[in-house]
Amino acid sequence: MSQIQIWTLVFIVGSFAVYLYIAWRSRVKETAGFYVAGQGIPTIANGAAVAADWMSAASFISMAGLIAFLGSDGTIYLMGWTGGYVLLALLIAPYLRKWGKFTVPEFVGDRYSETVRTIAAVAAIIISFTYVVGQMRGGGIVFSRFLKLDVTQGVILAAVIIGLYAVLGGMKGITWTQVAQYTVLIVAYLIPAFAVAQQMTGIPIPQVSFGQILDELNAISVEMGLNQYTEAFAARPQIDVFLVTMALMIGTAGLPHVIVRFYTTKTVRGARYSAFWALFFIALLYTTAPAVGAFTKLNLLQDVNGVSADALPRWIENWAATGLVTVSDGATTINTVSNSPTSGADLIVNNDILVLASPEIAGLPAPIVGLVAAGGMAAAMSTAAGLLLVISSSFSHDLYFRRVKRDSTDKQRLLAGRIAMGLAVLVAIYAGINPPAFVAQVVAFAFGLAASTFFPAIVLGIFWKRCNATGAAAGMVTGLVFTASYMIYTLPVFGTAANPHIFDISPEGIGTIGAIVNIVVTVVVSKMTAPPPDDIVEMVESIRYPATRREVTAGTAADAA
Amino acid sequence: MTEVTPDKETRGGEPPPAAPPPASPPDNGWRKEYWSRNLRLMVILLAVWFVVSFGFGILLVEPLNNIVIAGFPLGFWFAQQGSIYVFVILIFVYAKMMDRLDNQFGVDEQETEGADK
Secondary structure: OOHHHHHHHHHHHHHHHHHHHHHHHOOOOOHHHHHHHHHOEOHHHHHHHHHHHHOOHHHHHHHHHHHHHHHHHHHHHHHHHHHHHHHHHHHHHHHHHHHOOOOHHHHHHHHOOHHHHHHHHHHHHHHHHHHHHHHHHHHHHHHHHHOOOOHHHHHHHHHHHHHHHHHHHHHHHHHHHHHHHHHHHHHHHHHHHHHHHHHHHOOOOHHHHHHHHHHHHHHHHHHOOOOOOOOOOOOOOHHHHHHHHHHHHHHHHHOHHHHHHHHOEOOHHHHHHHHHHHHHHHHHHHHHHHHHHHHHHHHHHHHHOOOEHHHOOHHHHHHHOOOOEEEOOOOOEOOOEEOOOOOOOOEEEOHHHHHHHHHHHOOOOHHHHHHHHHHHHHHHHHHHHHHHHHHHHHHHHHHHHHHHOOOOOHHHHHHHHHHHHHHHHHHHHHHHHOOOOOHHHHHHHHHHHHHHHHHHHHHHHHHOOOOOHHHHHHHHHHHHHHHHHHHHHHOOOOOOOOOOOHHHOOOOOHHHHHHHHHHHHHHHHHHHOOOOOHHHHHHHHHOOOOOOOOOOOOOOHHHHO | OOOOOHHHHHHOOOOOOOOOOOOOOHHHHHHHHHHHHHHHHHHHHHHHHHHHHHHHHHHOHHHHOOOEEOOEEHHHHHHHHHHHHHHHHHHHHHHHHHHHHHHHHOOOOOHHHHHHO
């Protein structure tokens, strides 16, 4: 065993032991504990749990690599995956917390109708499932590189651990485990980033210091056949950058596994502050990622530029074993680098390895490499657990007990929730072993679907009393069908031929148009049909105020003004 | 929901002059005021959100890139760093301002609120 393998094993086994211990301590006996942790999670802890839940294998493993190769246009992920929290905090979280139940489909079910609830439950399952596949794949990459395990064995091992604590502890176990996982992943992300920043610029704060290397990076990028790093719209047209960023933002605000976290706080006020803490914790990683991307890319290019193919640095050989780095046949010296296998460049580097390989590329010691591996696992597992919970609750709570078996005891519901979770784990294992596409891309599609279904239905449901069930159902179905059709039309992953993009709009950006279509259809159909009944109007009214009004000594609104 | 709805409470003293529709009793003017102030705050914060991210980071990124500070072209900095800092601040401001608003209108949650679920 190499140094790196030993340290990886130490960190992964150690962190897994902590997660299982926490799960055992917080096991639950009631449905409310299983789905929303008894609504008793403190604000900061909830914020950290949201952050871990949110930052997936895509954020930890793939994002900095994507940014490194996208350059300036990497902003679609940076802004897209953080800006949504502003929408979530201002438009959704406090109101859904006030209404306060178990699942997202349950809100639209109460607000609109049982039909809409069923549509929402099915959409929640599809979205979460698309997303969980990416996590399993991310976990598999970590295992195959660092422990020389087969990807299949790696995926099964990760899934069994997640399954254990998710089935045992439900939302309560998952939340406290996620707090631990956040700690592991942020430490694992920041330490190497600080070390690399110190090494390359003498200033250990990567957010500040990566400005200093941008000129150098621009120069060497051009020399090696890549775009200027800071040049905007080199990788994607401006309209597409705009639409993808918007789709990721509103998708974030509409993702069921994120929204449901705001049901677990004690108060409406707690939901607002949870959103703040969540974004604060997320921003720690998201402002570091572009620096990691820039530093690692510069390091990588300088390492290989003009080097002959048999004298390449050791990390290339290590990673070549996973198939994620390839030196082209017949290349004697490395003069061009790309992330695209069809580019014909001398060295092809997959986006997914940049973060995991960055300590090795920078020549940092073995324990740090091991820590990064444990961080990647923490990111993949925490997100997978949150998603599995949504799949399980949508299936058992919103479909089975609503549609099939209406009378049941709390005990039966809890059991059904656990069985659904177990089944979801099995399906996730299968999909993780046979993944359909790249990690970050798969995740991006889940956003398009969330943007075009949930976000409009929820926001209109809160802010527009006149919105009715027929309108919302029509809007969600059109949004979903429109978005999914365009994705199938432009992507080869579903076994169909890929067609060219219409108006430069990529499949990741179509969710924005899908959301607009959804809103238009919802408004038109709502206006054409009868207004919602009085009790629903009253329900919408009541979720707008955090608490029952108490006597205000100073009097009324007039005094306050 | 075990909570008493606000209109029941405010109607408690004397009966309202005419039979009002249940959704908007006449003595609930504070509700309109509270809600419109909430909306105003929301619109202002969302305007900032849009200008910083889509405005500076995407629509105006090319002209802003001509200004370079500490090695960062300004548009590039907004797109990859600045907008994220602004997002964090926006949510914090929203939470703080809503605390004040809730307090002024007496709809802030008392400490026991979580327990009576």
